[in-house]
Amino acid sequence: MPPSQTPRAGRAFQAPRGTRDLLPDERAGLAHLERTAAGLARRYGYRGIETPFFEQTEVFERGVGAVTDIVEKELFRLQPRTEDAETWALRPEATAGIARAYVQHGLHTLAQPVKLSLTGPMFRYDRPQAGRYRQFWQWDVEAFGDPGPAIDAEIVELGLRFFREAGLDDVDVLLNSIGDGACRPAYVADLVAWYRDRADQLPPVERQRLETNPLRLLDSKAPAMVALNAGAPRLVDRLCEACQAHFDAVRAHLDALRVGYRLDPGLVRGLDYYTRTAFEYYRRGAEGQQQALGGGGRYDGLVELLGGRPTPGIGFALGLDRTILALRESGRLPAAEDAPLAVIVGADGAATAERLRLATDLRAEGLPVRADLAVRKLGRQLETAGRDGAHFAVIVGEEPNGDHVQLRDLKAGTQRSIAITDLARELKRAGSSHHHG
């Protein structure tokens, strides 16, 4: 190591570029979304699953697609270790890993559909900017074994409900069908020919993409491409009969649910596994940008691609970081509700063991209490209790009777003597109105 890089005491480190620390307020925001997701998963019948944060690289190469941006440019590949023949990568998304688990554990033997939910961090070597991170959180749901169309509508509606219950009421869904193996190949061939005729109008990046992943040109946000794409042939006009019937039926089910959606023939998604239904969630007015709040679709070929028997599937992933940003922007991010119900303070500043013991007993009863463990005057202890937002201060050592303490209601400004044996019951009673009142 060159001398300039010798580690020395006092060097300040930073979180890796594109990652952030979630400090308590922001962690509380994420917890709010995790709770919202868990509640909805339960209501809609999605059971929890966890998969490893890393998988064999091939799971993503095959699942997501080797020539997608996510795998080609953004995959965090782990340095191979000499003793292992495998190569691994951090998961850029959850669907491929969950499908791998479905095959590995023979979940096709369970009653279908198998509906699964996962919340956790994903990793993409993306160019960092606001709302685009190298580690970010998703809520992901997947339903295996149901060809739709009703479940497609159920899932689209579930995503909208998540945003609404999280506190965002201006989220729209864009919908498209991207066909399947029966109709897409012929369409793609025509699309490539159409772009080739206009090769001189294509920016260099897009000209290259035309050779590897032509569908992606359709959702390019480059101004020249947006204008050009307005006249491009559309897959929705070329769906085979079965895909057309499926798409019509998905729309009919959304109508029956009174879910409003906007058709977007240019929506193609950035992952290779999709068939038929594709959708993305945006805040109203932000559809033109690349910052979807979430997206998903059907992937009827994925399980087979990963070694399972042919199994239809559909799911979505919602971006929790972007949801937190949107909530904060609209002033809807709930404040952390972590003020203690009570703080245990003492007339004898030095008697910290007494305060700690009482707090420990109350915590054992399930109460959220803090003990003031600093050796300092009662006045200072009470001041801090007020600043912490505590509802009560429990003052020990002021009563002539050692079985009693003073219970001060810091909100109401009242105070009374109470037996220690009654304290937990009294705080529990007050606590139920403290948190829900």
Ligand code: HAM
């Ligand atoms: P995706 O569209 O790649 O789909 O990602 C879903 C959402 O994750 C995005 O809409 C966005 O909100 C969030 N997201 C993606 N990349 C980043 C990033 N770098 N920083 C912050 N947020 C990000 C999937 O991942 C598919 N697995 C969805 C799916 C599930 N399809 C079927 N089942």
